[in-house]
Amino acid sequence: MSLYMEKHGHGPVPMVLLHGWAMHGGVLAPLVEALKEHCTMYVVDLPGHGYSRDCGLSLEPSACAAAIAAITPPAIWLGWSLGGLIALTAALDLPQQVHGLAMLCATPRFVRDASWPYGNDAAMVQQLATDLETDYHGTIERFLTLEAMGSADPRAELRQLRTLVFARGEPDLRVLQEGIRILDTGDRRDGLPDLSVPSAWIAGRRDRLVHPQAMQWSASQCAGSYDEIDHAGHAPFFGHADAVAQALQPLLAHIHPGQAR
Numbered sequence: 001m002s003l004y005m006e007k008h009g010h011g012p013v014p015m016v017l018l019h020g021w022a023m024h025g026g027v028l029a030p031l032v033e034a035l036k037e038h039c040t041m042y043v044v045d046l047p048g049h050g051y052s053r054d055c056g057l058s059l060e061p062s063a064c065a066a067a068i069a070a071i072t073p074p075a076i077w078l079g080w081s082l083g084g085l086i087a088l089t090a091a092l093d094l095p096q097q098v099h100g101l102a103m104l105c106a107t108p109r110f111v112r113d114a115s116w117p118y119g120n121d122a123a124m125v126q127q128l129a130t131d132l133e134t135d136y137h138g139t140i141e142r143f144l145t146l147e148a149m150g151s152a153d154p155r156a157e158l159r160q161l162r163t164l165v166f167a168r169g170e171p172d173l174r175v176l177q178e179g180i181r182i183l184d185t186g187d188r189r190d191g192l193p194d195l196s197v198p199s200a201w202i203a204g205r206r207d208r209l210v211h212p213q214a215m216q217w218s219a220s221q222c223a224g225s226y227d228e229i230d231h232a233g234h235a236p237f238f239g240h241a242d243a244v245a246q247a248l249q250p251l252l253a254h255i256h257p258g259q260a261r
Contacts, residue, residue: 003067004051006043009036013256014099016072017043020081020147021179022140024050024168027161028080030241038245038252042072046083048175050168059178061186065090069097076255078102078248081147081210081234082179085110085186091199092191100255101199101224102248105207105234107214108188118214122184129180136173140165150206151233160238192221199224200251202244204232225250 006025009032017028025043032041045052047059047067057067064086077098079087084106091101112119131139144165148158201219203212205228212228219226227247229236236244 003047003055003057003071004045005071008032008041008043009039011036011038011040013039013252014073014075015039015041015102016068016075016077016087017041018046018068018077018079018083018086019044019049020083021183022049022143022171022176023165024052024171026050026167027164027235028237031237031244034237034241034245035248038249039076042075044068044072045168046086046175048172048178050171053169053172059175059182061086061089061182062093065094069094072097074099076100076102076251078104079106080104080237081106082183085182085188088188088191091195091197092188095196098197100197100251101195102251103199103201103215103218103224104244105202105204105210105215105236107210108186108192108218109214110183110186110210116189116214118211118217120209125180125184129177129184132173132176132180136170136176140176146209147234149208149233150204151235152206152231152239154233157233157235157238161235189218189221192218195222195224198251198254200248201226202236202247203228204234204236204240205230206232207234209234 047057077087084103091098144161148154151157201215203215232240
């Protein structure tokens with residue numbers, strides 16, 4: 001089976017949208033609705049997720065980016081969370097396919113170490129990998145809780161995430177484990193000064209998974225724009241989709257100068 005993709009919107013700017021770990025493209029519906037007048041969007045279910053559960057492709061960022069590039073036109077790539085690492089990889093490795101990059105609560109490195117103070121505790125990531133083996137549903141539930149923390153209404157956001165997470169079936173355990181390895185080891189910081197396309201870095205001010213300072217630093221390394229969404233956590237398209245769309249306007253206008261703001 002091939003990757004599953006939906007096309008939405010009728011605006012002048014083409015955009016590829018990539019979701020985060022354990023989710024699917026449907027979770028981005030509020031942002032799709034906010035951008036439908038501005039963009040024609042190609043919303044992908046990543047390998048092993050949603051309706052791409054059985055496609056058999058690797059989630060490894062380079063391979064995944066190449067597979068997505070093969071079924072989409074040249075476009076802005078927007079990646080949320082883990083999807084951002086894939087979008088960033090595409091922008092660095094396939095600049096002819098990526099006209100602009102939007103990183104939504106996404107970072108070039110997820111795990112903290114001596115050289116990266118803005119990441120998450122490696123032990124937390126490794127514990128997720130261990131827990132997946134013995135408590136699949138409980139592990140996803142704990143991750144959803146982390147995603148909802150910090151939002152203006154974490155209980156409501158958690159309810160939304162719980163409703164959506166399995167709406168297209170359960171993600172493949174093998175690919176979830178692969179995703180945890182990518183979060184643990186992925187690092188594209190060194191490539192940021194060489195990024196050749198315009199970029200927008202959009203953070204949730206209250207995000208507990210991707211620290212806003214990680215995104216602000218990353219934007220500074222590639223001359224990208226940086227915005228924080230007030231009162232938003234890790235999933236700012238819930239409750240703040242219009243603010244995210246507004247933060248994207250300068251990037252859209254750069255790609256399509258006639259784009260209305």
